Amino acid sequence: xxxxxxxxxxxxxELILFVxxxxxxxxxxxxxxxxxxxxxxxxxxxxxxxxFTLMDAVDVAFTEAAVGAGISTILMLGTLSLTARRExxxxxxxxxxxxxxxxxxxxxxxxxxxxxxxxxxAPIHQHPMYNEFITGTEQKVHLPNVVTAVLxxxxxxxxxxxxxxxxAAAIGVFLVLGGRRxxxxxxxxxxx
Amino acid sequence: MFVAAMVGVLVTMFLALVRAALGPTVFDxxxxxxxxxxxxxxxxxVAGFLTERPDWLDLAxxxxxxxxxGTIAVAKFCRFGNLADDVGGAE
Numbered sequence: 224x225x226x227x228x229x230x231x232x233x234x235x236x237e238l239i240l241f242v243x244x245x246x247x248x249x250x251x252x253x254x255x256x257x258x259x260x261x262x263x264x265x266x267x268x269x270x271x272x273x274x275f276t277l278m279d280a281v282d283v284a285f286t287e288a289a290v291g292a293g294i295s296t297i298l299m300l301g302t303l304s305l306t307a308r309r310e311x312x313x314x315x316x317x318x319x320x321x322x323x324x325x326x327x328x329x330x331x332x333x334x335x336x337x338x339x340x341x342x343x344x345a346p347i348h349q350h351p352m353y354n355e356f357i358t359g360t361e362q363k364v365h366l367p368n369v370v371t372a373v374l375x376x377x378x379x380x381x382x383x384x385x386x387x388x389x390x391a392a393a394i395g396v397f398l399v400l401g402g403r404r405x406x407x408x409x410x411x412x413x414x415x
Numbered sequence: 416m417f418v419a420a421m422v423g424v425l426v427t428m429f430l431a432l433v434r435a436a437l438g439p440t441v442f443d444x445x446x447x448x449x450x451x452x453x454x455x456x457x458x459x460x461v462a463g464f465l466t467e468r469p470d471w472l473d474l475a476x477x478x479x480x481x482x483x484x485g486t487i488a489v490a491k492f493c494r495f496g497n498l499a500d501d502v503g504g505a506e
Contacts, residue, residue, distance in 0.1 A: 229466060232418070233462070233465075233466065236421060236425070247432060250432075250436045254436070258441060258444065259435065259444050262435055262445065262447070262489075263435055263448075266432060266447075269451055269452055273455050276462070276471070277462055281474060285474070285478075288455070288478055288481050289481055292481060292485055293485045297485070297488045297492075300489065300492045304492070
């Protein structure tokens with residue numbers, strides 16, 4: 224298969240995935256069954272992860288799949304167990320709808336200024352370090368993906384710092400939750 | 416051949432989406448979401464071969480792991496959470 228055929232084929236697949244994405248979003252908005260909505264948000268994340276992968280952003284795609292389809296589905300199910308399973312029928316309010324349409328329109332208008340996908344004249348390709356990263360990824364870091372090389376090697380200390388922050392936050396959450404459970408057990412047992 | 420496989424995967428994705436949207440019972444939806452995860456794995460694998468980069472296969476396998484963990488969590492929630500009462504047959 225020639226390179227041009229390949230590109231147009233991939234664009235076709237991406238287009239179909241975008242259609243699936245929009246369809247999923249519309250269905251999620253219209254469903255009253257919240258469990259089904261949670262399942263469909265998981266599907267939404269999976270479609271976007273597929274799209275990101277096809278656009279060569281494998282790190283973003285994997286984060287989307289792990290957080291969107293994994294963690295947030297579980298968190299939403301936890302929320303469902305504490306609240307109701309069905310959304311109550313509410314009267315259609317015009318103002319929120321208009322605000323959503325406006326914000327969405329503004330975001331779409333914002334993308335018009337962006338350089339075309341994969342365009343060579345995009346600012347990112349004019350950066351002074353461009354050649355260093357592109358050739359250095361192959362020769363110095365020995366990774367097939369430039370983004371991964373930048374994240375894990377060129378700015379490795381930065382990523383390390385981020386990981387430390389996330390780790391510290393997780394430890395903090397565990398300490399707060401664990402401490403509270405013990406305390407409430409004691410309060411339940413005796414008189415305050 | 417990979418193009419045919421890709422078309423098949425995309426059609427199945429669409430059908431899984433329809434099942435997740437319509438599916439009368441909870442289990443239809445869990446199964447549809449799980450199947451959609453499997454289709455994402457296949458989509459990435461087939462796209463990797465389609466663009467002559469078979470190293471995407473590793474990526475696809477990691478997606479399978481995430482999908483597995485998510486489905487286990489949902490199934491456990493259905494069995495032990497308060498969703499079990501309206502399924503019928505679940506004690």
